[in-house]
Amino acid sequence: CEDHDWSSPVLGGYVDHGLMKTHDLAKRIQPNALVTPAQPIKDLHWGQLNFLHTTDTHGWLAGHLLDENYSADYGDFADFVQKMKAKADALGVDLLLIDSGDLHDGTGFGDATTPNGRLTLPIFKKLPYDLLSIGNHELYTTEIANDTYHNFAPYWGGRYITSNVDFNGTGVAQPFSQRYAYWETKFGIRIMSFAFIFNFTGNSNASVVTPVGDAVKQSWFQEQVSRSDIDMFLVAGHITLRNSTEWGLIYAAIREHHPTTPIQIFGGHRHVRDAVVFDANAVGIASGRYCETVGWVSVNGLPKNVTRANSPSGNATKITQSPSAVPGVQPNRNSSLSYSRQYLDFNRYSFEFHTTTTEQTFNTSLGEGISENITSAVDSLPELTEKLGCVPASYYIDRYPITSNRSLFHYLTSVVFPAVVVAPNRTQQPRIILTNTGGFRYDLLQGPFTIDNAYQTNPYENYWMRMTAPWSVAKDLLLNMQTDKVYKRAVNETDLTETLGYVTKDDLGTDGDNIVHIPQGSASVPHYVQANVSVANASDSTLVDVYATSFFTAAAGKYLQGNTSDWIRADGNFSSFDTLPRMAQQYWSKDC
Ligand SMILES: O=c1ccn([C@@H]2O[C@H](COP(=O)(O)O)[C@@H](O)[C@H]2O)c(=O)[nH]1
Ligand SMILES: [Zn+2]
């Protein structure tokens, strides 16, 4: 089984480790500061083929200035990858770097430029990715889809794979990028790779997403999947790993031709750490979100014709349990493969530990140059640090139940929405105000609130809309929306606790978090939440104002009938992005 070196150096004096970057983005007391004196970290288990995986980076390349757990930036990550690749060379094994998409929407650094990603994408491009998939955030707007198609995808020399996406810029659909890539690794492993996105329907007209079930029936896929000169299938996908119809279809389409050839899967989109067993030779990993996690996978015991890749640490975990992802499949006890997986925290301590370096010896001119680029790029956007007000307390996305006064959704629905989401001259009207919880994406932490924090908490310019409807239908809207098929997000089935650090349980056990964290509790979040203002005495015939954002008014409108008006803009261009800045400017103290 996996090596657990609990005698390894401990994470002591973390805050004094010099990890904080000097970007002047937001200097304030760090409410999530790691207060424990020591945290165990585990050695990595190297196999013949090894992977580092990122997903859903959403522009967080400057690192998390307010959370020491994830305080490295992409310069540090570049040095980490470079050193790990050198280590792989020395060990005589392969190390591949994979990304599963969603590069846009989530920080001011990424989103406050035209085009979106003007400063972040050149930094991301400095990393030597071996395989990348597209995410839904590359396809929402035509502007970003155009930039991805014309400038980003071609840069990767055939490794930015879009197996089920077409570009539609000229009115004639054509492959967005290469549909697959076939190559032989440095140590002679023959790889066939695909990369899919889930069956996404919210894309602009600039792209066409082919449902995965149709894509795997296409002739190009059948031609490639039926080849016999393949040692491993490598499939990246912007697809939730667990309980996924799409992954099930991809897995089955490969297994139809290759009953035992190793399949390595790299999922994303759900923003969680997770690993899922498809069968004894097919395992998937998902590596979190927002540059908080680097996923590590090692595979050993590849087919006998793979002769040049060494086995530096011997076998790791053999898959003996019935796979969770494919009901009815029996464990293949004859499999020669073994696996290890780890979720590395995105910080300098972790990167130095795994490269056996120190604070003095870790960085090279490569990483330092990238970090300097990040600092000057961030500095070129001084508006990001503009303080709009002081957040009165810390409010969390999913550490606490939405009934808790430490929940962001409780704060939004009980304080923020009633105060600021109202059309001019309609403050006396009874009203309900709904938001999709997916629009709010990061904790709101006590202290100065900047434009950058605004992008982090809600980057979307979805207009606040208003419609008048009788209470008889408005009163059921929230319940109806929770079960609305179109906008429903998959529920995460992993027992994942978001705390001072992540505490993950996946198909391979509970030893995946590379740095062990202290659990502080977690809570599930419904798809929608609602503020109720002055509706306590409403009767069925009372006309109430219903507020929703343009992201889901089409869905909400289906449930509002009888004496309703049409959706109109609530307040000019006032959008979901503007909600917390308006609150900050109008209601929060300026003294912090
Ligand atoms: O205009 C938009 C677009 C998306 N959303 C919300 O974001 C999530 C998708 O984000 P992922 O990073 O892909 O998970 C989507 O489900 C919506 O909840 C939005 O609010 N407005
Ligand atoms: Zn995402």
Ligand SMILES: [Zn+2]
């Ligand atoms: Zn996504």
